[in-house]
Amino acid sequence: MITDSELYRLAIFLGSAAMVLIILYHFFEVNADEDEREAVKEKAPLKAGPPSTTASTKTR
Template structure:
């Protein structure tokens, strides 16, 4: 049977490992080079169009 101290150590290790993996994933995702060519439709969605002087409230 696993003791409380072993369970505590396992939980700390797995929690720390998951945090490190999440940080690594975000670092790699942010620094990844984007090589996808966007279609014209997707380019229109990606760039916001300025309103013609009217502001919706």
């Protein structure tokens, strides 16, 4: 069985690791080149949704 102190240390460790990973992700995202960001956007397929209707195209 896990003790309270072990659970506390595990929670502190996992929380700290999550925060470090979040900070690293943001650091790399901010410092990424614009060309790389555009290349990733171009590769992502666009999802087809329902056609949008505006007030001027609706039939009454």
